[in-house]
Amino acid sequence: MDDSSSSDSDNERFVNPTARKKHLFGRTEPLHKVLGNGKSADVILWRNKQLSGSIVGCVTFIWCLFEWLNYHLLTILCYSLMLLLAILFVWSNASSFFKRAPPRFPNSIVSEETFLCIAQRVRYEINEAFITFQYVASGKDLKTFLMVIAGLWILSIIGSWFNFLTLFYIVFVLLYTLPVLYEKYEDYVDRVGEKALVELDKQYQVLDAMILQKIPMVSLMNKKQE
Template sequence: MAEEHKHEESAAESIIEKIAEKIRGYDDGSSSSSDSDDEKKASLSSLKAKIYRLFGRENPVHNVLGGGKPADIVLWRNKKVSGGVLGAATAAWVLFELLEYHLLSLVCHSSILALAVLFLWSNASTFIHKTPPRIPEVHIPEEHVLQLASGLRTEINRGFAALRDIASGRDLKKFLMVIAGLWVLSILGSCCNFVTLFYIATVLLFTIPVLYEKYEDKVDAFGEKAMKEIKKQYEVLDEKVLSKIMSKIPRGALSKKKD
C-alpha cells in the first residue's frame, strides 16, 4: 500500500511538472510573439515613414479633405449625392454658359413658377375638396451660419498671414511659387469666364481626389521623382541666377533702419 501511495504521488508530481513546463513554454511563446508583434509594428511604422506622400501628407485622403459628409461627397462614397451635385453644376454651366441664361432671371422665373403653382393649388383645393399643399417653414439655423462664418474667417486669416509672410521677403521659393500660381490663374481667367472656371474647378474637385485615392501609390511614386527633378532644377536656378540677384540687393541700408 505504501509503495502504491508513493507511486501515485510521484505520478501526480510528474503531471504537475509537465503542466508547469507547458505553461512556461506558453508564456515564453506569448512573450516572443508579443516581441515579434512589436517588431512588426516598428517595421511597418518605419516603412510608412519612408514612403513618400504628396505635399507631406500623413493622413488618409478622406481626413485631408476634412472628413465627414463633404469628404464623402467629394470621394464618391455616396454616389447619388455626388452625382446630383455634379449634375447640378453641369446643368448650371449649360444654362449660364451655353444657353447664356442669367442668374437673376433664373431665380425670378423659378420663383414666379413656384409661387403660381402653390397659389393656384391652395385656392383650387377648396373647390375640389382636397387638402391644401403643405408648405414647409424654411429657416436658416444660426448655429450652422456661425460655424460657416467662423471657418471662413479662419481660412481668410491664414491666407492673409501667408501673403504677409511672403511679402516680407523671407522665403524666395514660396514667393516664386505664388507668383507662378497667380500667373497661371490669370492666363486661365483670360481664356474663360468665371462660370466656366468655377465649373472646371468643380469637375476637378470631383475627379482628382477620388482618382488619387484609388491610385495613390503610383501617383506618389511619380510625384517623388517629379519633386526631385524640380529641386534639382531649382538648385541650378538658385546657383546661377537667384543667388546673383540676391547678392546685388543692398542690405546695409535695411539693417541700419532695423537697428
C-alpha cells in the same frame, strides 16, 4: 526569448515600410480624414455615388443653361421664383377645394447657430489667407514667393482662355474627380509626385545659383536668414 525578439523584428520589418511610406506634400493621414472625415468627404470621394453624381449633374445642367442657351443669372433667378410662387399660390388656393393641407412655410431657413458657424468659418479662412499673403510678401521665403508668383501667372493665362463661369465649372469638376482618382492610384501618384518635387527642387537650386544669388537684394536676404 530569442524567438519572441526575432518575431518582433520580423513584424517591424513587415509594418515599417507602410508606416514610413511617404505621401504627396508630406501627408500623414488618410485622404478621407484630410478632406474632413464627414459627409463632405464622402461626397468628394464618391462614397455615395448617387448623391455625388446628382450634384455634378445639377452643376453641369446649370453650366449648360448659361453657356449653351445663353441664359443670364438674373433671368434664371426670376423665372425660378416666378415658377415657385405660381406653384405655391395655386397649391394654397386649391388646398381648400381638394381638402388638402396648405403648404407649410418654415419660420426661418437658416438658424442663428448655422449662420454664426458659417460666419466664423469664413472669418477663419479670410484670416488664414491674409496671414499667408503677409508671409509671402514679407520677403522671408524667396522660394515660396516665386512659387506663388508662378502660380498666379499660370492662373492668369488659364483665365484668359475661359470666362469665369467656365473656369469655375472646370475647377469644380476637377475637385470632384481628382481626389477619387488620387485615392485609387495613390501609390503611383505619390511616387511620381515625389520625383517631380525633387526635380523641381533641383531646378530651383540651379536657378538660385546661376541667377538669384547674383541679385544683391536676394543675397542680402539670404544673409539675414543665415
